[in-house]
Amino acid sequence: MGLALPVALLGLFALGLPIAIHLLRRKDLPKLTLPTVVLLGRATATSRRRLQLRDVWLLALRLLLLALVVFAIASPFVTTRAAFDDGHRSSVAIVLDDSMSMWTQDGENGTRIEDAVALAVRTIEALPTGSEVSLVFAGHPARLVAERSDATEPALRVLRTLPETSARGSDLPGAVDLARRSLSAARHDRRLLVLSDFAVHANPRSIAWPERGVQVAIERLGAEDTPNRAVLEAEGAPDPTTPGQVSVRLLLRTPHHEDDGVANAIVIEDESGEVLAEGTAQATGPTTALTLHVPAQATPVAFARWKETSGDELLPADDRRPLMLQPPAAIRALLVDGDPHPTPTRDEVGWFARALESPAAGRVGRVRHRIIDADRFGADDLGEVDVVVLANAIPTARASAALRRFVEAGGGLLIAMGQKMDGPTLTRRLGRAAIARVQPARTVDEAIVAEGAGILEFGNARIRRLYELDPNTDATVVARTGNGSPVLIEGRVGLGRVAMLATTLDDAGTDLPYHPGYVALAHELCGRLSSGRTAPSQRIEAGAPSEPPEGATHVRLPNGERVELAGPFTETYASGVYEWRDADDEVRGRFIVAPPAAESDLRTAALPELPPETVTESGGRSRRPLAPWLFLLAGATLLAEGITRLRRPKPA
Amino acid sequence: MSPPRRAAAREVDSAPEVLDPGVAARARALSFRATRAVEGLLSGQHRSPHRGASVVFVEHREYRPGDEPRLIDWRAFARTDRHMIKRFEQETQLRALLLRDESGSMAFGGCVPPKHETDEGRRKDDHAAELLAAFALLLIHQGDAVGVAGFGDGLEGDIVRPRSRAAHLDLVFRRLAVRADANRGRASTGLHRSLVEALEPAGRRGLVVIASDLLDLSPDALAPIAQLHARGHMVIVLHVLHSDELELPDVGAARFEGLEDEARVEADTHTARAQYAEEIERFLEDARLRCTAAGARYELAPTHVPVERVLARLLRRSRAGWSR
DSSP states (O other), X not given: OEESOGGGGGGGGGGHHHHHXXXXXXXXXXXXXXXXXXXXXXHTHHHHHHHHHHHHHHHHHHHHHHHHHHHHHTOEEEEOSSTTOSSOOEEEEEEEOOSGGGGOXXXXXXXXXXXXXXXXXXXXXXXXXXXXXXXXXXXXSOXXXXXXXXXXXXXXXXXXXXXXXXXXXXXXXXXXXXXXXXXXXXXXXXEEEEEEOOBGGGOGGGOOOOOTTEEEEEEEOSOSSOOOOEEEEEEEEEOSSSTTEEEEEEEEEOTTTTOTTOOEEEEEEETTOOEEEEEEEOOOSSEEEEEEEEEOOSSOEEEEEESSOOSOOXXXXXXXXXXXXXXXXXXXXXXXXXXXXXXXXXXXXXXXXXXXHSOOTTOSSOEEEEEEEGGGOOGGGGTTOSEEEEESOOOOHXXXXXXXXXXXXXXXXXXXXXXXXXXXXXXXXXXGGOOEEEEEEEEEEEEEEEOSSOSOOOTTOEEEEEEEEEEOTTOEEEEEETTSOEEEEEEEETTEEEEEESSOSSTTSBSGGXXXXXXXXXXXXXXXXXXXXXXXTSEEOTTOOBOOOTTOOEEEOTTSOEEEOSSSBOOOOSSEEEEEEOTTOOEEEEEEEOOOGGGGOOOBOOOOOOOGGGOSOOSSSOEEXXXXXXXXXXXXHHHHHHHHHHHSOOBO | OOHHHHHHHHHHHHOOOSSOHHHHHXXXXXXXXXXXXXXXXXXXXXXXXXXXXXXXXXXXXXXXXXXXXXXXXXXXXXXXXXXXXXXXXXXXXOXXXXXXXXXXXXXXXXXXXXXXXXXXXXXXXHXXXXXXXXXXXXHHHTTOEEEEEEESSSEEEEEEEEEOXXXXXXXXXXXXXXXXXXXXXXXXXXXXXXXXXXXXXXXXSOEEEEEEOOOOOSTTTTHHHHHHHHTTOEEEEEEEEOHHHHSOOOOOEEEEEOSSSOOOEEEEHHHHHHHHHHHHHHHHHHHHHHHHHTTOEXXXXXXXXOHHHHHHHHHHHHHHOOOO
């Protein structure tokens, strides 16, 4: 129970008014003399009590009336533990956010998801017989888990069998859209209940609420702006400088970076819990990067976790993050040759191909490549490829669309410039996969300088023909010319990575191919760009289906359970390492599901603005205003007061 | 002159006429005969316990030495051969003491505008004074001695001893013109003490007329009446009450206050009138029973009933004999 306008309670001071009037009125009784007052006193022992009682009753009624009006103005409401429990038969769509952040342990009765499930169950059970219920989960991807039906048991069963953990991202807008569609042609009054933590990553502002005719109730679960320490990213890549060693680049969420006493020690451990490496990040901001080096392992799976708990680990799923220390298979590169030539040294991708064919010192894996002429490059060529190298080539529109999807699904793309490169056309066809706008070329003579403490080595290579690149905001400049123009930029697009080289891949625009570092550069670029794709089964998004490899019969889940395979494997909701296994229970491959970094951000977003004409309640705990009842009661009290006043004898 | 007496004198000067001339004329036409033997100094028209020379034969008695020979009844001697003398009643004048209640409650003249024309603005003490004045006029007119005293918590003020001269009537009237003072400290009615104190000035075998509202509810308040009766007095109690006391006016809710420091009562007369009527009826009946039990003659004298009517009823009942 609460008050929408508690300041109105100040009006209770007015209760003194009828009391004062009552006392004054008592003094106002006419004074009459009567010698036989003793006899009158005997006679009125009963009636006097009645008169006093009536006066007190009148006073009580007036006080009650005033108090009722004051309380009614204060707009009291009761919060019921179930939404839409007004007894009306209705068609209710429940959107329940089952993204990872809902497993944060700051709910009223445990985790946020437990509170949400309890609310949903209560709401369903409170519905009168004949009501319809549909259930939509808002974890990515949004899915309708219980179709609209007047049988509530399926929805309740789904709620009762919710998994114990999740690494799903949020798709609240998609879920609301699904729920809205599930309510179309509903038989009763349409109602929508949304149960979510409405954290910033849920992007509630982009929710398209139903138009008219749907009552919406939303419930924010969990505390506001809960601080959360998390391992946001952990990627292992072979260390080019130290053979047999893997560099693990970590990105940490450090909410208490301003507190000196908080240690951000990180441990890399293998599956058996043996510590492979550990280090401490010097937190300087809300996120902190840290690179640790671990020996290449026979088992490529490892975990990055906090060494010590600090009390900010309310979301366990993001405190221990799985990672692959090395790709399990060779990187497959497709070199799209924009200027084929029989002589390898004059071919556009000749130098690059020969660099990939050369054994790179310190590289754990190797890169297999295939060359295709640009005019023959099509969507069908992306089937078994991890990295595509566009060398002085712009694909056709159809191939470009396929290439965009390829990158967003985790593929790598290297775009090298050349005489045939046309910036506007490239940008138009590749869309966001083109991470920089390409300006016309100009002739220069400048050295290539690696940006920061990068692992790419350019030696004293120089650049002669430079295509000016204007990188997008989320792209990173890896190397520049001496006067600051970007030479190599890199950026994420979807699950994949894209790099753009501001000069040619051969020796037409740079002398880089003549330098020994070119081989390492070629391998490193392919390795980096294929990080989201190398071995297609290496890392997938939570909830995404995964195709089993040949011979696999079942999957061993991160919690050790065994799931028999029958088509694509879809139970990829939990964070951890999944193993494909054959009939002999031998491991045929692995993939990891890492929690989405955005889910670790538990800051609270502003509640979405609801169209007022469609909203009758706010909150899964429905708010029932009591003011109308209080006004009704006040009216009855006024009536009773009037009757009592009329029956009261008039003073002389 | 003591301060109360000076106050009383001022009261008299400003007092209205005690007795209405019309009432006085009608009172002169009435006569009162004592129903008990009385003792007076002078001869009168009332029966005396002593034998005298009246024409009313009482008994024969055997002659004893010292008796006057002229009283011998020779006819009886002839019949009985014994010397017998005839005895006749002695008729004497009446000594009346009029006691007027002058307590605070007698200053009551109604709590609302009067509903009876006859008691418009009429206070109980004025009504009592007129009753007693009429009685005094009647008695003195027939040659009886009349005295007056006032009482509250005891006998108060001047006591006018009984005299029978016509000039004495003025003194009686002036004494009766002293009004009860409602503001003199809320004097309470002390009937018992007042009547005990009245034993002495009342003397023996006379008439005592008490005009009071009898608002002394103590159990022994009227006990001295029996003493007066035992001393041979004929006691008449005129129970003076205002019409607003007899019938509570319908004024609605009000705060009622007594005139003698009684506790205040807030009452709604709409609902209280019926119970009050029962209470006042019980009070009147109780007063009547206690008076008659003590040997007094009780007459209710409401302020709205004219004085001559009360007086006529009193005298009529006196002749017919009092109901006990």
